[in-house]
Amino acid sequence: MRVMFAASEAMPLVKTGGLADVVGALPKALAKRGVDVTVVLPKYGEITKEIADAVVTLTVMEVQLGWRRQYCGVQEVTVDGIRFLLIDNEFYFKRGYLYGYGDEAERFAFFSFAVLEMLDKLEVLPDILHCHDWQTGLIPFLLKTRYANRPGYRDIRTVFTIHNLQYQGVYSRELLQDLLATGDNSFTEDSLEFYGAGSCMKAGLRFADKLSTVSFTYAQEIQTEEYGEKLDGVIRQRSHDLWGIVNGIDTEVYDPMTDPHLAFPYRNSASKKRQNKTALQQELGLPVDENVPMIGIVSRLTGQKGFDLIGAALPALMKEKVQLVILGSGETGIEAMLRAALPGNRSKMAVWFGFNEGLARRIYASSDMYLMPSRFEPCGLSQLIALRYRTVPIVRETGGLVDTVEPYNEYTGTGTGFTFGPATVHDLLYTVRRALSFYDTEDHWTRIVTNGAKKDYGWESSARLYCKLYRELVS
Incomplete structure (x- = not known):
């Protein structure tokens, strides 16, 4: 089974929060279970020089973003046994921080298009595209609408994981229509429309084949008005496709016996x-x-x-x-x-x-x-x-x-x-x-x-559940 993770950050390349820990550690646990995993990320300027110097350019292409045609490089590097593909565009990603800019919608719309355009350049298409949080929410939408007729694309299944429903990538309808070159038909209640604007999070929730979130209890909570961030109705409609799979941690990275930052390594002392x-x-x-x-x-x-x-x-x-x-x-x-x-x-x-x-x-x-x-x-x-x-x-x-x-x-x-x-x-x-x-x-x-x-707080049991989810999709 071939799985491609699409995310906005991952350890050990670049990190602002827990998303990076998950996208860095889960592929290693999946690989131990025989899954062929690739992770695709933006190539940020914050990626360490050691890793940036090791990348190899696979291809160069142009990405159509609304009326613009933008340069895109696809680079490859292997870190800790996992293959990473980096989407290179210095205008969008070589900045001082990962997030917090006025053109976030454009940056991650570009990333979403680039991921799907890149698939044509690969020798083998993935069976599963596993997308993480709002920054990749447009990928399932584009795959089902814009790319559905490309050879092989129709067979790709998608999983969309909600790491934090509070952050939704909500932008004006006019801006998203311009970036996506789409008409009013994409901004209906059962598509991207969100209280007069458009939501990248809702795009993932509506168009992914399966949904997951990062604990069982949170999967129940986000179906309520209190925790649903105005998307609880959408999530309830898709409750039969929603899996709550608790995160783990990389127990090799987080080990008090081998942690180089500690003055006194220990286990149970x-x-x-x-x-x-x-x-x-x-x-x-x-x-x-x-x-x-x-x-x-x-x-x-x-x-x-x-x-x-x-x-x-x-x-x-x-x-x-x-x-x-x-x-x-x-x-x-x-x-x-x-x-x-x-x-x-x-x-x-x-x-x-x-x-x-x-x-x-x-x-x-x-x-x-x-x-x-x-x-x-x-x-x-x-x-x-x-x-x-x-x-x-x-x-x-x-x-x-x-x-x-x-x-x-x-x-x-x-x-x-x-x-x-x-x-x-x-x-x-x-x-x-x-x-x-x-x-x-x-x-x-x-x-x-x-x-x-x-207690075991590693990724083994969670990886087993993700494999079960993937198998349901590809069977």
Whole structure:
């Protein structure tokens, strides 16, 4: 079976978030199960020089984008045993950042056309085109409408994976009609139309052969008005085609025994984990005390991640015997809130604004607990990484957090973390304090950490489900 992933980012080439981790790790797990996997990405200027220097140009072509004919190079490189194809156009992709430009619709419409035009240049067409998030949502639409009559294209099946329904690629009808050179018939309720505009996310939801999202619970949530981001009706109509498959993590990349960013590699050693904590305390200027419980957060600083709850809880939380370490960047209001909280809490709180992969790993490894009070969470990878690093998650009961963190039951000794339901400051503080109380009871804490260590958070079981999905499509 030949599967081609189309995505806007993938590790280890380029990353802004969890999408890159998934698109980087899942193909390796699929390859171990005998699937022939290729990943196609834009060739960003941010791709490392080592990888960019290794690429080989396969072909050069022109892509029709509305009334424009644009240059497109197709380049190839193999990384960690996976074949990557890079769509090269420096005007669209050689910029300072991956996203955030005024011509996002044009950039990813170009990418979508380029992926489909490129298929003609390959020796063998894929059986499955697996598209990820709104940046590739136009591909299933174009395949079913513009490219349906090309030889071999009709046999290609598509999967569209929703990583975060909140980001939808919504643009004016006029702009998308210009870019796609399409008429009013493409902007109806059962096509791209979305409240007077057009939605790339809806294109994927309507035209892909199968849909998936990144946890079972999120697949149920997005069919409701509360979580459906005005697309719940579309998703309910396609519920029979929707699979909820929880993400995994690359357990070779995220391994505290081999992680080069850690001062003290470890597996199940509590003493080595405490040594990492004291090293991080020194690094961040916190009082050095291995017995103080440390709570870590590595996150985008957005409302989705529950930072309004964290901000409201901070005054009470800072009265506890605890240290809070946060790494992230995002909304200016949240950054301002954290900056304002720092001066009076230097002995209990440290914040690094921006992103630093090495520091992120050290926070996972050094923290005793990991806090994720998300308003919604399609899957979440941070709680899986935390568990891999023997750090106990404290999460809100939503999306993939429900599917991956089992609440601790002190009577049965089962559970891997602590959870709360209502998105309130009271429930967050109650749950954090409950976790702190068990931290002070060594037998309970050892049991919780041991329970988490026994879980498998790799990609094997998820890859098996994706293979089942692919087989249904091609049979």
